[in-house]
Amino acid sequence: MFRLRTHSTDPVTFSFEGRRLTASRGDTIAAALLGSGVFIFRNSPVSSSPRAPFCMIGNCYECFVRVEAMGVVQACLTEITEGMKISKVSNLIDESETGIKESSKR
Numbered sequence: 842m843f844r845l846r847t848h849s850t851d852p853v854t855f856s857f858e859g860r861r862l863t864a865s866r867g868d869t870i871a872a873a874l875l876g877s878g879v880f881i882f883r884n885s886p887v888s889s890s891p892r893a894p895f896c897m898i899g900n901c902y903e904c905f906v907r908v909e910a911m912g913v914v915q916a917c918l919t920e921i922t923e924g925m926k927i928s929k930v931s932n933l934i935d936e937s938e939t940g941i942k943e944s945s946k947r
């Protein structure tokens with residue numbers, strides 16, 4: 842489904858779960874992570890099953906990640922920037938961070 846990226850002409854360095862990665866400037870966080878071989882962005886708060894981007898257009902909310910100094914964002918709608926520190930969202934998402942209740946995401 843996704844092809845791992847082997848090079849970038851305008852690289853941006855960022856980290857995910859402490860792992861240093863590179864992406865192309867202008868990529869979304871979701872594209873940057875998927876292109877780096879990261880396929881689990883969070884775990885479901887209900888079943889703890891692994892979740893990853895599905896729609897890539899901001900509709901499914903499966904791509905939540907936590908970005909230092911930004912909070913929880915939709916990875917498919919947020920551009921990667923130099924030095925960004927990204928981590929998985931824990932099982933217990935504070936709905937005040939996202940403004941979206943888990944039950945309304947279906």
Ligand code: FES
Binds near residue numbers: 899901902918
């Ligand atoms: S991948 Fe669906 S909202 Fe981001």
